[in-house]
Amino acid sequence: MENYPLRFPSQQPSASFSTPCLSLLPADMIGGTQVFDTLQGGNSAGFLGLKDEVEVPTSQGYGAYQLMESFAGSRENEEKPSKKKEKKVRKPRYAFQTRSQVDVLDDGYRWRKYGQKAVKNNRFPRSYYKCTHQGCSVKKQVQRLSRDEDIVVTTYEGVHTHPTEKPHDNFQDILNQMQIYSNF
DNA sequence: CGGGTTTGACCCGCGC
DNA sequence: GCGCGGGTCAAACCCG
Numbered sequence: 180m181e182n183y184p185l186r187f188p189s190q191q192p193s194a195s196f197s198t199p200c201l202s203l204l205p206a207d208m209i210g211g212t213q214v215f216d217t218l219q220g221g222n223s224a225g226f227l228g229l230k231d232e233v234e235v236p237t238s239q240g241y242g243a244y245q246l247m248e249s250f251a252g253s254r255e256n257e258e259k260p261s262k263k264k265e266k267k268v269r270k271p272r273y274a275f276q277t278r279s280q281v282d283v284l285d286d287g288y289r290w291r292k293y294g295q296k297a298v299k300n301n302r303f304p305r306s307y308y309k310c311t312h313q314g315c316s317v318k319k320q321v322q323r324l325s326r327d328e329d330i331v332v333t334t335y336e337g338v339h340t341h342p343t344e345k346p347h348d349n350f351q352d353i354l355n356q357m358q359i360y361s362n363f
Numbered sequence: 364c365g366g367g368t369t370t371g372a373c374c375c376g377c378g379c
Numbered sequence: 380g381c382g383c384g385g386g387t388c389a390a391a392c393c394c395g
Contacts, residue, residue, distance in 0.1 A: 292368055294387060307386070311367085
């Protein structure tokens, strides 16, 4: 019963984008603030905020929430269950959705997939990725809405403590690419 | 041969 | 307590 109707090109992690998306954003920009204000122009990419559940607004959902600033000790929740401390300090998660044909967006980091689960009320599975950089425990999960199967929700958890692996150019190049895409 | 993906099992929190 | 659903592990598998 794991037949997921349409499985998107899941071969390579860095698929080529056939649709405008904000895939080139380094993740530390997400930690920034109003980067998205600039980007919302051509694409439907919105910031969802950091809810535990990524339930997406029914419409196009530009839920431009405020970003929590307590990334302070988000290094490890390596606490044993016996610890009576702050239990389960769930790292802040922040998500944004993108309109894209490809599931996994190339944000410049290197990810290793470590799980995939079927989501209730969703015909599409959710994929779990971890950053493969040593010592970096950033995770992300990618999910596609069954409502709008054009929408991909990417949820990041944690913050990278290292630069991107990719020589992904400067911001100007990113803008250039976006302009190319928006010629569609 | 090494690194990434697949996939079922396992774990754990939560609601009933 | 139990079952369900989300999240993770890890062994097998795949591919360059």
